[in-house]
Amino acid sequence: MALIRMVAMKVVHGGAWSLRHGRFSAAQRAQTIRAFSSLVSPPSKAVVYENHGSPDAVTRVIELPPVEVKENQVCVKMLAVPINPSDINRIEGVYPVRPQVPAVGGYEGVGEVYSVGSAVKDLSPGDWVIPSPPSFGTWQTYIVKEQDVWHKINKDSPMEYAATITVNPLTALRMLEDFTTLNSGDSIVQNGATSIVGQCIIQLARFRGIHSINIIRDRPGLDEVQEKLKALGADEVFTESQLEVKNVKGLLSSIPEPALGFNCVGGNAASLVLKFLRMGGTMVTYGGMSKKPITVSTSSFIFKDLSLKGFWLQKWLTSDKAKECRSMIDYLLCLAREGKLKYEMELVPFDNFHTALDKALGKLGSQPKQVIKF
Amino acid sequence: MALIRMVAMKVVHGGAWSLRHGRFSAAQRAQTIRAFSSLVSPPSKAVVYENHGSPDAVTRVIELPPVEVKENQVCVKMLAVPINPSDINRIEGVYPVRPQVPAVGGYEGVGEVYSVGSAVKDLSPGDWVIPSPPSFGTWQTYIVKEQDVWHKINKDSPMEYAATITVNPLTALRMLEDFTTLNSGDSIVQNGATSIVGQCIIQLARFRGIHSINIIRDRPGLDEVQEKLKALGADEVFTESQLEVKNVKGLLSSIPEPALGFNCVGGNAASLVLKFLRMGGTMVTYGGMSKKPITVSTSSFIFKDLSLKGFWLQKWLTSDKAKECRSMIDYLLCLAREGKLKYEMELVPFDNFHTALDKALGKLGSQPKQVIKF
Numbered sequence: 001m002a003l004i005r006m007v008a009m010k011v012v013h014g015g016a017w018s019l020r021h022g023r024f025s026a027a028q029r030a031q032t033i034r035a036f037s038s039l040v041s042p043p044s045k046a047v048v049y050e051n052h053g054s055p056d057a058v059t060r061v062i063e064l065p066p067v068e069v070k071e072n073q074v075c076v077k078m079l080a081v082p083i084n085p086s087d088i089n090r091i092e093g094v095y096p097v098r099p100q101v102p103a104v105g106g107y108e109g110v111g112e113v114y115s116v117g118s119a120v121k122d123l124s125p126g127d128w129v130i131p132s133p134p135s136f137g138t139w140q141t142y143i144v145k146e147q148d149v150w151h152k153i154n155k156d157s158p159m160e161y162a163a164t165i166t167v168n169p170l171t172a173l174r175m176l177e178d179f180t181t182l183n184s185g186d187s188i189v190q191n192g193a194t195s196i197v198g199q200c201i202i203q204l205a206r207f208r209g210i211h212s213i214n215i216i217r218d219r220p221g222l223d224e225v226q227e228k229l230k231a232l233g234a235d236e237v238f239t240e241s242q243l244e245v246k247n248v249k250g251l252l253s254s255i256p257e258p259a260l261g262f263n264c265v266g267g268n269a270a271s272l273v274l275k276f277l278r279m280g281g282t283m284v285t286y287g288g289m290s291k292k293p294i295t296v297s298t299s300s301f302i303f304k305d306l307s308l309k310g311f312w313l314q315k316w317l318t319s320d321k322a323k324e325c326r327s328m329i330d331y332l333l334c335l336a337r338e339g340k341l342k343y344e345m346e347l348v349p350f351d352n353f354h355t356a357l358d359k360a361l362g363k364l365g366s367q368p369k370q371v372i373k374f
Numbered sequence: 375m376a377l378i379r380m381v382a383m384k385v386v387h388g389g390a391w392s393l394r395h396g397r398f399s400a401a402q403r404a405q406t407i408r409a410f411s412s413l414v415s416p417p418s419k420a421v422v423y424e425n426h427g428s429p430d431a432v433t434r435v436i437e438l439p440p441v442e443v444k445e446n447q448v449c450v451k452m453l454a455v456p457i458n459p460s461d462i463n464r465i466e467g468v469y470p471v472r473p474q475v476p477a478v479g480g481y482e483g484v485g486e487v488y489s490v491g492s493a494v495k496d497l498s499p500g501d502w503v504i505p506s507p508p509s510f511g512t513w514q515t516y517i518v519k520e521q522d523v524w525h526k527i528n529k530d531s532p533m534e535y536a537a538t539i540t541v542n543p544l545t546a547l548r549m550l551e552d553f554t555t556l557n558s559g560d561s562i563v564q565n566g567a568t569s570i571v572g573q574c575i576i577q578l579a580r581f582r583g584i585h586s587i588n589i590i591r592d593r594p595g596l597d598e599v600q601e602k603l604k605a606l607g608a609d610e611v612f613t614e615s616q617l618e619v620k621n622v623k624g625l626l627s628s629i630p631e632p633a634l635g636f637n638c639v640g641g642n643a644a645s646l647v648l649k650f651l652r653m654g655g656t657m658v659t660y661g662g663m664s665k666k667p668i669t670v671s672t673s674s675f676i677f678k679d680l681s682l683k684g685f686w687l688q689k690w691l692t693s694d695k696a697k698e699c700r701s702m703i704d705y706l707l708c709l710a711r712e713g714k715l716k717y718e719m720e721l722v723p724f725d726n727f728h729t730a731l732d733k734a735l736g737k738l739g740s741q742p743k744q745v746i747k748f
Contacts, residue, residue, distance in 0.1 A: 096677045266672050285672055285675035285676060286676060287672065287676070288672025288676075293670055293671050293672065294669070294670045294671075294672065295668070295669045295670075296667055296668045296669075296670070296682070297662075297667045297668075298659055298662025298667065298668065299470075299662070301658075301668075301683065301684025302661070302662075302686045303686060306684065307683045307684075308670070308682040309679075309682075310674070310675025310676045310677075310678075310680065311676070312676045312679065
């Protein structure tokens with residue numbers, strides 16, 4: 001991990017190198033290279049933060065020195081990495097599981113094998129790989145990690161989808177599978193339907209013949225958003241204000257009441273998901289974009305027998321179920337290659353990282369997912 | 375069922391009998407008795423309501439005419455019946471499953487077999503029985519129902535416990551069993567700990583070696599209440615204001631963090647249960663005494679992986695699991711006979727029904743469970 005690399009460097013050189021300067025002196029670098037075996041990575045340009053805080057204030061792009069590529073390790077030249085909300089929360093220090101500072105940002109991404117250690121048989125330079133399960137520190141140009149970390153993917157995969165396939169699409173896939181048995185003809189309800197997870201849920205549900213009821217914020221350009229979601233396969237799209245009616249279920253035409261709902265907003269938008277659910281239904285919370293809590297009546301639990309649960313991919317990835325993670329990723333990437341799984345992204349050159357970060361932070365209004373291209 | 379009896383009467387007599395008058399004319403009664411087989415019940419004094427509304431306004435005690443006891447039926451002279459909050463909610467019309475009006479109040483109770491139909495072999499006059507599963511219309515002196523409705527119990531059972539053994543103690547038993555596997559040494563947390571369900575949970579948990587953390591309202595006579603609960607087996611008893619601290623778990627000495635919590639209050643008292651729960655824990659809501667909803671943070675679901683569910687005995691009694699209902703009742707009554715399951719009740723003569731009702735409605739401050747003795 002990049003963190004380990006940085007900390008190790010500090011120890012080797014008695015603290016002479018520091019993130020503040022961002023590079024070795026020429027003499028230090030020569031000394032470092034001599035200390036290692038013949039195979040070393042190129043220096044790595046990385047987005048690092050030494051303290052938690054607002055990402056635009058605490059992150060800097062610096063060059064990290066080369067590191068040894070040991071016999072079981074693989075050096076990967078990163079191609080593209082997304083800026084996910086959880087990446088931002090880790091930098092802010094509000095995410096419960098995060099690397100110790102100083103740290104390199106990022107958690108997922110796609111890269112190309114640059115060099116391999118002498119004992120590595122299954123990967124070769126030129127292969128496309130993703131860290132699977134994802135791991136910290138993907139926001140840099142070269143990463144050296146054990147070969148087991150890397151999952152070789154089909155090089156025909158669109159780069160931006162390969163870079164983003166785990167955190168959001170896998171969340172959508174698992175949430176559709178892990179909470180209740182859905183059969184063709186059933187339905188689900190979700191808020192935050194324009195999020196990438198939301199868009200994936202619409203499409204993955206549709207492949208299974210499952211109807212989706214989608215709740216979105218009232219916003220300018222509403223018609224266009226509704227059309228986009230319907231083009232992805234959404235059956236119903238409502239704004240929160242359209243649901244200010246006594247009986248939301250009366251708005252459904254031929255769709256059955258959903259047994260499963262997804263909430264990534266909280267507040268009123270979560271209450272609307274609960275209203276749509278059928279007796280005995282389950283709402284899964286996986287985000288809280290409104291920063292408002294979820295409020296539930298007593299009778300929803302007792303008489304409507306609703307269950308409320310949460311989903312956190314990072315925890316799921318540590319469970320037994322995660323053994324299947326790589327085959328799920330292959331499935332999702334296959335859908336992406338075939339154009340059956342789509343979501344909006346903006347590819348941004350690494351030089352413009354801080355502009356992309358500002359967009360991801362919402363400083364420039366609603367923006368597509370920002371994906372850094374190295 | 376009493377309801378069927380009343381409706382049937384109306385049909386037989388072309389509507390001449392009505393709840394408004396509360397009795398047959400002498401001629402009508404003679405006609406009725408002639409129309410039936412030789413075995414009929416005595417007239418039944420019953421608490422009835424013709425419309426939903428405030429129980430003290432809409433209930434009246436009237437005499438219902440005798441009814442036939444058919445070959446598979448049993449006539450039971452009721453001995454004692456409780457006034458439960460759900461009985462009140464049914465009369466108010468706010469309970470989702472309730473008898474059609476006009477109706478006789480009540481849902482559980484204990485009685486003595488008065489007479490049996492010619493085909494009844496397993497019950498004899500003098501046996502003590504309870505309707506199991508419970509059914510509507512127990513607030514009356516004589517009930518005629520199919521033999522299958524009645525469960526014969528040990529006559530050594532204390533009458534007031536036999537009358538109240540299903541609605542509250544069985545709820546406590548099922549909630550301890552049905553949501554998570556608890557082992558000796560584990561713990562549970564609950565609010566509303568002075569309720570009958572709360573008291574049963576403390577005792578049933580203690581038999582299993584399970585610690586209980588109990589949350590109660592701030593109230594006068596607090597020390598006495600805490601002592602009473604500790605005498606039942608409570609490990610910890612806190613008032614809501616005692617829990618206005620940053621880290622409630624710091625208040626626990628040697629008790630492990632609970633995996634299971636019970637909420638019958640809502641509002642802040644529910645939030646306190648959630649605070650005590652350990653990662654991955656479950657809170658079961660079975661009541662809402664504060665009439666306030668339950669508010670949950672997004673991170674409780676995602677990062678703490680809490681699950682929120684509900685329990686409703688009336689629904690549970692219609693499930694497959696309810697087959698074991700009668701053996702559970704026998705177990706609970708056995709504990710009651712041995713003095714190992716205790717809770718406060720006040721036995722009130724039927725003549726004082728409306729005073730007992732006022733107490734059950736909370737008009738006279740905090741009162742023990744009201745049990746009508748016929």
